[in-house]
Amino acid sequence: MTRLTEEVPFEMAGMRLDQVLAELFADYSRSKLQSWVKSGRVQVNGLTLKPRDKLVGGETIALDAEAEIVITAEPEPIPLEIIFEDESLLIVNKPAGLVVHPAIGNWNGTLLNALLNHDSSLETLPRAGIVHRIDKETSGLLMVAKTLQAHNSLTQQLQDRDITREYLAITRGRMTAGGTVDEPIGRHPTDRKRYAVRENGKHAVTHYRVGQRFTRHTLVQVKLETGRTHQIRVHMAHIRFPLLGDQVYGGRFQMPPDCSEQLEKELRSFKRQALHAAKLGLQHPVTDEYLEWEQPLPEDMIRLLEALAENERD
Known part of the structure; x- marks a missing residue:
């Protein structure tokens, strides 16, 4: 049994308890939440209420969640590169090409399958403890909760924007300076597999600064303020600096002029978006200590940068 607590936002004033629970504890089914209310495992400001009782906002909800297989x-014996692990937290370095969570077309061979093989107790946690995702073809750091308490803490930190997430990316085009993209992101109006900047989309903010300039490319350091699906890829394409290798948002591949043989070889063989989750920082869910990890670029992006630099010297 793990106690989870949430404060009811004032914008939920007038909503029923069961509706509020479904919003605040979305990792659990409505039927499970209702059964916990009826069995006295949910308290609102220390009181036991009925599922249909209305709230006014500002109350503190305490939920005694029971661990069960969800x-x-x-489990599959897929290698994991573990950067940090203790009783409540796991930090992994995900390689490019590994899907994070099973979905249509990728029911097996995912990070989730690997996590279940590493620690079978993760089957009692929503999404096996995976708190956030990075795209299949993006490499780098990803956090996993190992307990319900840790899952609740990390999810809350994400919502409060207290998690540090910094990326390294290689864009097409030479940037003159860094900046901020503050544009809402939503589903593409005609292609449901893509996202786009849209007026009715969700608030999204991306900060970026130049790391290294090349003739027709730029290494950029990107910091996320929000975490929308495909956010960096969509925002960089929106300002006309799409990520190198991005076959979804980058448009048709074009070999740049004055390209050395080595650079042409690296560009043609680079089949993913040049994006790497390089830094991750958070408050430890138990000790409250701030922890931060950095992961250097993978070999394919290093070779690409070396070829870009060498091409400048030719």
Whole structure:
């Protein structure tokens, strides 16, 4: 049994307890939450209420969540590069090409399957403890909760924007300076697999600064203020600096002029978006200590940068 607590936002004033629970504890089914209310495992400001009782906002909800198997995926012996692990937290370095969570077309061979093989107790956590995702073809740091308490803490830190997430990316085009993209992101109006800057989208903010300039490319350091799906890829494409290798948002591939043989070889063989989750920082869910990890670029991006630099010297 793990006690989870949330404060009811004032914008939820007038909503029923069962509706508020479904919003604040979305990792659990409505039927499970209702059964916990009826069994006295949910308290509002220390009182036991009925599912249909209305709230006024500002109350503190305490939920005694019971660990149970919520994952039906199978464990698979997929190698994991573990950067940090203790009793409540796991930090992994995800390689490019590994899907984070099972979905249509990728039911097996995912990071979630690997996590279940590493620690079978993760089957009692929503999404096996995975708190956030990075795209299949993006490499780098990703955090995993190992307990319900840690899951609740990390999820809250994400919502409060207290998690440090910094990326390294290689864009097409030479940037003159860094900046901020503050544009809402939503589903593409015609292609449901893509996202786009849209007026009715969700608030999204991306900060970026130049790391290294090349003739027709730029290494940029990107810091996320929000965490929308494909955010960096969409925002960089929006300002006309799409990520190198991004086949979804980057448009048709074009070999740059005055390209050395080595650079042409690296560009043609680079089949993913040049994006790496390089830094991750958070408050430890138990000790409250601030922890931060950095992961250097993977070999394919290093070779690409070396070829870009060498091409400048030719």
